[in-house]
Amino acid sequence: MRVLVVDHPLVAHKLTVLRDKDTPSPVFRQLTEELVTLLAYEATRNVRVEPVNIETPVTAAVGTGLVKPTPLVVPILRAGLGMLEGMTRLVPTAEVGFLGMARNEETLEAITYAERLPDDLTGRQVFVLDPMLATGGTLREAIKFLFKRGAAEIVCICLLGAPEGLSVLQEELAEANVTIVLASIDERLDENAYIVPGLGDAGDRLYGVVN
Ligand code: URA
Numbered sequence: 001m002r003v004l005v006v007d008h009p010l011v012a013h014k015l016t017v018l019r020d021k022d023t024p025s026p027v028f029r030q031l032t033e034e035l036v037t038l039l040a041y042e043a044t045r046n047v048r049v050e051p052v053n054i055e056t057p058v059t060a061a062v063g064t065g066l067v068k069p070t071p072l073v074v075p076i077l078r079a080g081l082g083m084l085e086g087m088t089r090l091v092p093t094a095e096v097g098f099l100g101m102a103r104n105e106e107t108l109e110a111i112t113y114a115e116r117l118p119d120d121l122t123g124r125q126v127f128v129l130d131p132m133l134a135t136g137g138t139l140r141e142a143i144k145f146l147f148k149r150g151a152a153e154i155v156c157i158c159l160l161g162a163p164e165g166l167s168v169l170q171e172e173l174a175e176a177n178v179t180i181v182l183a184s185i186d187e188r189l190d191e192n193a194y195i196v197p198g199l200g201d202a203g204d205r206l207y208g209v210v211n
Contacts, residue, residue, distance in 0.1 A: 012184075040091070043155050049065060075128075081206075082206040124151050128154060132159065134189060134193050139156055139158075161186070166180065
């Protein structure tokens with residue numbers, strides 16, 4: 001498993017505005033998309049490509065095309081949905097699947113409540129979108145699920161991570177072909193498993209509170 005924290009002044013700036021508790025939902029949504037596009041630029045550095053023959057108006061040339069099947073992007077519902085547009089803006093031909101996961105607020109265990117993915121992911125490159133890597137439980141279950149379906153490589157794009165969650169993933173997935181791309185690794189989790197300093201509940205800030 002590899003961890004990549006994207007060190008860029010625009011990433012730091014956009015993240016700072018996201019963290020601000022006074023940033024309203026419409027701005028939060030817009031900035032999340034912009035931030036994900038910047039993270040996705042780094043996260044797709046090893047996207048699979050092949051040479052393609054083209055004709056420019058001047059001559060024949062060899063260029064670069066995405067290998068088929070194109071990458072599969074999997075936002076984890078609900079909050080990962082807020083990252084989808086930012087990702088598909090960069091890779092418009094990507095396929096999109098969905099994984100609905102939530103954490104039980106008492107046990108903090110991840111449960112899968114919805115799934116819409118190809119049955120067979122053999123050999124596929126998969127990009128998982130989940131804004132908050134807190135305890136690591138959700139991402140660990142999602143990654144295991146996708147490898148069981150045959151995925152060859154998984155790149156997770158997160159806005160924030162906590163050291164505790166990264167350790168959980170590292171313990172179980174040390175040898176796996178997994179890369180975690182983040183805008184920041186924060187200090188710690190609080191007693192409710194929120195990331196500190198964090199940005200609060202990403203789903204609520206994107207879409208409002210749903211009970
Ligand atoms: N999920 C969130 O939305 N925020 C956190 O800080 C932790 C988990």
